[in-house]
Amino acid sequence: MVAKEAETILPDGREYTMRRSLLTLHRWIALIATPLFLLITLTGVILAFRPILADLGSSASVYSVPTEQVAALVERLPGNAIRDIQTLDENSVRVSGVGDYALDSGALIGDGSDPLQSFFGTVQNLHKSLLLRADWLTQTLTYLMLGVILAGVFLGLPRIRNTLIGWHQMLAWGLLPLLILIPFTAVLMTLHIGAPELPIKPGGGRVDMQQALARVSEYPGGEHLVAIRGFKGGSMLVTLAEGRLVVTADAITPLSDEPYWPKELHEGTWAGAWSGSLNAIGGLVLVGLTLTGALSWIRRTRGNQLQLREREATTLVAFASQTGRALALAQDTRQLLQQAGEKVDLMPLGNLGAADLAAYRQILLLVSTTGEGDTPDSLRGWADTLRGEDMSEVRFSLLALGDRGYSHFCGGGHQVRDILLECGALELTEPVEADGDPAEYWQQWLSTLSPVIGLSLVVIPDGGGCEACTATLIERSRLEQGNDGGESYAIRLSVPEHLSFSPGDLLSVKLAEGGERLYSIGSSSQVTPGEIQLTVGLLRYVDDQGQEQLGRGSSEVCLNWQPGSEHAVSIRHHPGFNPPEDESTPVVLVATGCGIAPFLGFIEQRAAAGPNRGPIWLVFGNRYREQDYFYRDYLQRQVEAGVIQQIDTLFSRDGERQRYVTERLVERGEQLLEWLFQGGRLYACGRASTLGYSFDQALRRILSDAGLSPEQVASTLDEWSRNGVVKRDFFG
Numbered sequence: 001m002v003a004k005e006a007e008t009i010l011p012d013g014r015e016y017t018m019r020r021s022l023l024t025l026h027r028w029i030a031l032i033a034t035p036l037f038l039l040i041t042l043t044g045v046i047l048a049f050r051p052i053l054a055d056l057g058s059s060a061s062v063y064s065v066p067t068e069q070v071a072a073l074v075e076r077l078p079g080n081a082i083r084d085i086q087t088l089d090e091n092s093v094r095v096s097g098v099g100d101y102a103l104d105s106g107a108l109i110g111d112g113s114d115p116l117q118s119f120f121g122t123v124q125n126l127h128k129s130l131l132l133r134a135d136w137l138t139q140t141l142t143y144l145m146l147g148v149i150l151a152g153v154f155l156g157l158p159r160i161r162n163t164l165i166g167w168h169q170m171l172a173w174g175l176l177p178l179l180i181l182i183p184f185t186a187v188l189m190t191l192h193i194g195a196p197e198l199p200i201k202p203g204g205g206r207v208d209m210q211q212a213l214a215r216v217s218e219y220p221g222g223e224h225l226v227a228i229r230g231f232k233g234g235s236m237l238v239t240l241a242e243g244r245l246v247v248t249a250d251a252i253t254p255l256s257d258e259p260y261w262p263k264e265l266h267e268g269t270w271a272g273a274w275s276g277s278l279n280a281i282g283g284l285v286l287v288g289l290t291l292t293g294a295l296s297w298i299r300r301t302r303g304n305q306l307q308l309r310e311r312e313a314t315t316l317v318a319f320a321s322q323t324g325r326a327l328a329l330a331q332d333t334r335q336l337l338q339q340a341g342e343k344v345d346l347m348p349l350g351n352l353g354a355a356d357l358a359a360y361r362q363i364l365l366l367v368s369t370t371g372e373g374d375t376p377d378s379l380r381g382w383a384d385t386l387r388g389e390d391m392s393e394v395r396f397s398l399l400a401l402g403d404r405g406y407s408h409f410c411g412g413g414h415q416v417r418d419i420l421l422e423c424g425a426l427e428l429t430e431p432v433e434a435d436g437d438p439a440e441y442w443q444q445w446l447s448t449l450s451p452v453i454g455l456s457l458v459v460i461p462d463g464g465g466c467e468a469c470t471a472t473l474i475e476r477s478r479l480e481q482g483n484d485g486g487e488s489y490a491i492r493l494s495v496p497e498h499l500s501f502s503p504g505d506l507l508s509v510k511l512a513e514g515g516e517r518l519y520s521i522g523s524s525s526q527v528t529p530g531e532i533q534l535t536v537g538l539l540r541y542v543d544d545q546g547q548e549q550l551g552r553g554s555s556e557v558c559l560n561w562q563p564g565s566e567h568a569v570s571i572r573h574h575p576g577f578n579p580p581e582d583e584s585t586p587v588v589l590v591a592t593g594c595g596i597a598p599f600l601g602f603i604e605q606r607a608a609a610g611p612n613r614g615p616i617w618l619v620f621g622n623r624y625r626e627q628d629y630f631y632r633d634y635l636q637r638q639v640e641a642g643v644i645q646q647i648d649t650l651f652s653r654d655g656e657r658q659r660y661v662t663e664r665l666v667e668r669g670e671q672l673l674e675w676l677f678q679g680g681r682l683y684a685c686g687r688a689s690t691l692g693y694s695f696d697q698a699l700r701r702i703l704s705d706a707g708l709s710p711e712q713v714a715s716t717l718d719e720w721s722r723n724g725v726v727k728r729d730f731f732g
Contacts, residue, residue, distance in 0.1 A: 023677070026151040029144055030293050036130075036141050037290045043127035044182065045283035048268045048276045050120050055273035063087040064224035064241040069103040071213035076106060082209050084229030096229075139190045145286075146183040149176075168292040171285055178282040179289075185266035194262045196255055198235075198246055205249030206234025212247040219245065219252055314361040315342050315453075318349040320412065322376040323506060323518070323574045323729075326368040326401055329442055333364060336446065340455040349416070350378035350722055354389035354423065362428060362453055363396040367416045370688075370730065373408020375415050377576070377728060381718035383419040394425035397452070399445045401434045403515075409433065428452050436515040437508070468570040471495050471507075471532065473561045479535070479630045487538040488594055488630065489558045495569075497530035503601025504577035504729070507532060508570045509553055517553025518572065520685065520729065522600035527608045535597035535630070577683065577729045583609040586680035588672060590661055590695070592621045595686030596630055598729065602683075603635075607643045615645035617675065621661035625651045661691070662698035669702035676725060685729045692730035699726070 030037070065087050074082060077098060084096045092109060094100050100110030122131075129135045152172055172179065188194055209228065216222040216238050226239040236247040244255040264270040268279030315337060319330035330346060337344040349365065357363060368376050375382075400413020408414075410433045417431055429448045434441035449455075474492040493507075502525070506518040523533040538558045539551025550559075561567065579602050580587065589599045599618065606613045618635070622628035629649065638644045648668070652659040665672060676682060684695050696717065703713040720726040 022151050022154060026148055027293070030148050030290065033141060033144055034290055034294045036137075037145060038287060039130070040127060040138060040141060040145075041283050041286040041290065043123050045280050045287065046123050047120065047127060048280035048283060051267070051269045051276035052273045052280070053116070055276070062226055062241075063089050064226050065090065065093060065103055067213055067217040067223055067225040070225050070228075071210065071217060073101055073103060073106060074210050074213060084227065085209075085225075086227045087225070142183050142186045142190065146180070146187055149179055149183065168289055168296060171292075172289055175282065175285050178278065179286060181265060182279065182282050182286065185262045188262035189266060195260055196258065198255075207236060207247055207249045209236065212236040212238065215247060215252060216240075216245065313343040313345040315344040316357070316360040316363045317344055317346045318352060318357075318363060318365050319346075320349045320365075320367045320376045320379050320416065322368045322370040322412075322576055323572065324576060325438060325572065326366040326376075327575075328573075329399070329401075329438060330366045333366065333442075333446070337455065342455060348378055350376075350380075350382050354386055354391050354394075357396075357425075358391065358393045361395070363394065364449070365396055365398045365413075365416065367398065367400055367413040369400070369402040369408070369410055369412035370728070373411025375412040377721035377726070379412070379416070380721040381714065383415065386419050386423055389423050391420060392424035392426075394420065394423075395428050396420060396425055397428040397445070397449055398431040399434060399438070399442060400431055401438050404435045409435070467499060467573075468568070469495050469499055470566050471569045472566050473563050474531070475563065476558070476561070479628075481627045486540070487558065488628075489536050489538070490631075491534040491536055491557065493532040493534065493569075495530055495532055495571075497525075499525060499530070499571060501525045501532065501571050501573070502578045503605060504579065504598040505574045506572040507534060508572050509557060510568055510570075511552050511556065513552065515552075517557075519553075519557070520577075520597040521571070522597045522604075524601050524605045527604050533597075533600055535594045535600070537594040574729075576724075577685075577727055579605055580614075580681055582614075584612055584614040586614045586617070586675050586678060588617045588619070588675055588680060588682045590619045590665065590682070590684040590686075590691070592661060592686035592691045593628070593630075595684075595691065595729075595731075596620060598685055599683070600631065600634075603638055603643060607638060607641065613643070614680075616643060617646040617648075618644055619648045619650075619661045619664055621650040621652065623651060623653045625649070625654055660694065662694040665698045666701050666705075669705055672702060673706060676720075681724070682720075682726045683729075684727070686731075688730035692728070695728065695730075 070085060070093060073093070073095075074085075077095065082095055082098065086094045086096075088094055088100060091104055092100060092102050094110075094112050094114075096112065099108050099112040101107065102109050125131050128138055130138060149172070152169075153176065209230065212228065213225075216225070216228075221242060222238075222240060222245070224241045226241060228236055228238045230236055234249070238245040238247055243257065246253045246255060259270070261270075264275075266279075268276040317330050317334045317337070319326045321327040321330075334344050334346045345360070349367070367379075370376055398413055398417050400410035400417070402410035402413070413431065413433070417427075421427075429445075429452055432441055432445040432448065471493040472495075474494050476489050476491050479488040479490055480486070501521055501523075503522060505521045507521055508516045508518055510516050519534050519536055521532055522535060523531060534557070536554055536557050539554045541549055541551070577598065583606060587602065589602060591599055603616060603618075606616055616638075620630075620635075622630065628651065635644065635647060639647055648661075648664050650656065650659060650661055650664055672682070684691060686692070686695075699717060700713050703716055704710070708716065717726070
């Protein structure tokens with residue numbers, strides 16, 4: 001199969017760094033300014049209805065009255081109370097702040113109030129100055145809003161997906177000209193670009209309304225008045241039946257009839273109701289973008305880690321989980337403590353610093369191990385944040401989860417314990433190490449804890465969070481095409497249809513001699529209910545006596561199980577390695593050998609998702625193309641169906657230029673960063689002794705080639721691991 005090449009978009013690493021910084025600014029400026037952005041845009045939407053209502057109430061006739069009559073009326077009124085005058089009909093005017101007057105009799109005929117215009121006036125003051133005369137603040141917010149929109153443009157084209165952020169991007173791009181128009185015209189107005197030049201000189205003297213009316217009445221064409229209002233500087237703007245004038249202390253200057261386009265476009269007055277409606281729509285979309293952006297950030301932040309808090313809690317249950325086992329036990333531990341009357345918080349250990357831990361009287365830690373003795377991804381970089389801290393007030397007890405079949409048994413838990421002791425923390429009890437199924441060890445740990453913390457902890461049965469069931473072998477087939485080298489098998493099992501499982505969950509197989517083995521599930525109960533797909537490699541090794549031995553779990557599943565035979569198993573949910581809930585999220589799947597096991601389910605689930613599914617990029621490696629290209633025909637069909645957008649294959653013993661998947665990742669580093677930058681997720685599955693060691697080295701090389709410093713590379717990898725951008729499932 002020929003790998004389908006993908007377009008490389010980033011020209012160099014500096015652009016990636018710039019765009020990553022741009023995304024951070026785009027998010028944080030929008031988030032910080034969200035309340036004020038909403039206030040400005042909502043008031044703008046309301047103001048957009050002013051030309052709509054003016055058009056609909058088509059008594060929008062413009063009346064003019066004799067200027068001399070208005071001047072005579074003003075002479076009888078207190079001049080300092082008059083700011084502007086507007087004609088109502090052929091014989092009456094409204095004097096702002098005073099009342100409505102009949103010109104022929106000079107009689108007061110109304111209180112001069114106009115609730116609608118008063119409402120619009122208040123909204124306009126809120127829109128322009130927040131009712132605080134804070135014009136500088138609204139102008140600054142206008143610049144920031146325009147910057148946020150333009151930053152979104154530079155972040156790239158949207159991906160069509162039925163999610164909150166998907167709609168956010170599609171709305172922004174679909175109405176981009178209108179969205180830019182609103183803040184852009186506001187910026188032009190603040191800079192007075194396109195505004196008519198008024199013949200007003202600072203400090204040029206003041207003219208009151210009575211003087212202005214007397215002079216206008218003698219001006220050619222000034223016999224009939226439509227409106228007059230004062231400027232702050234002491235000059236007057238006069239609207240006549242034909243044209244407008246500016247009256248200053250020493251001159252009368254006609255104004256050009258050319259429209260002030262930035263103002264008319266911003267206010268939606270250039271085409272009456274139609275343009276007002278357009279601006280209202282644009283304002284509502286801006287409101288929607290502000291809300292969806294904020295809500296998406298809140299969801300993402302809350303969804304990154306589980307945190308359950310109680311008021312005045314003095315006990316903390318903290319977990320670091322890779323497969324979900326430590327999380328399940330931590331939840332059960334919290335439930336036990338609550339049943340005993342204790343107020344307790346449940347939090348991920350990777351979110352906590354020294355000061356956070358010191359706030360609790362006692363801390364119960366449940367820590368998993370991944371690979372050949374590493375801490376879970378959520379703890380990457382965590383220990384470095386504690387070094388040098390004084391944690392002498394911290395008291396903790398540790399349950400470390402592991403498997404003696406791997407090197408550095410419970411290494412993740414021991415690393416956590418070591419850094420805490422190094423910083424001066426004290427242990428409540430000796431650490432308990434769980435080998436394989438942790439239920440029995442968990443109960444032992446709780447029994448040890450009970451007298452120390454003064455609580456009776458009644459154990460909940462089946463604390464490991466598994467769903468036990470009976471599995472029937474339907475089919476088992478050899479994957480290799482030849483007889484040389486290893487043996488790997490595709491295995492199909494039947495389980496009760498009510499069971500729920502996702503690709504990446506784990507099937508626990510109990511061994512006759514004790515212990516268990518975990519195998520990645522490569523199918524989804526949503527697509528094929530009641531059927532589990534496994535890919536299992538038969539383990540062969542030479543013992544200390546030089547005798548070849550078979551792996552206990554793999555030989556049982558690959559050789560001893562017979563079609564139709566039933567076996568006691570359990571499903572262990574592994575949320576840290578399930579496909580993204582949003583099926584439009586781009587995913588990069590990196591697998592070596594039997595590491596392709598969970599990804600068959602990823603592909604199956606995407607194939608059933610329909611046209612809105614996100615793209616898949618599969619990078620698969622093994623030994624020989626002709627012999628070890630697992631599921632070749634199936635993968636080819638998914639490429640042809642458009643489910644897999646891109647596939648790269650590498651075979652280490654075929655003598656090709658590139659032998660390993662990590663070499664291909666480095667070669668396509670810019671493309672990988674582009675996928676991740678656009679919201680994609682990177683999954684890697686394979687042996688810890690091979691892919692486990694080289695995978696992170698490849699990511700470091702890619703980020704370094706992109707122009708990041710060593711410190712930035714380390715922080716980026718830590719951030720990706722904590723936020724679930726990069727997920728690893730390495731086995732021994």
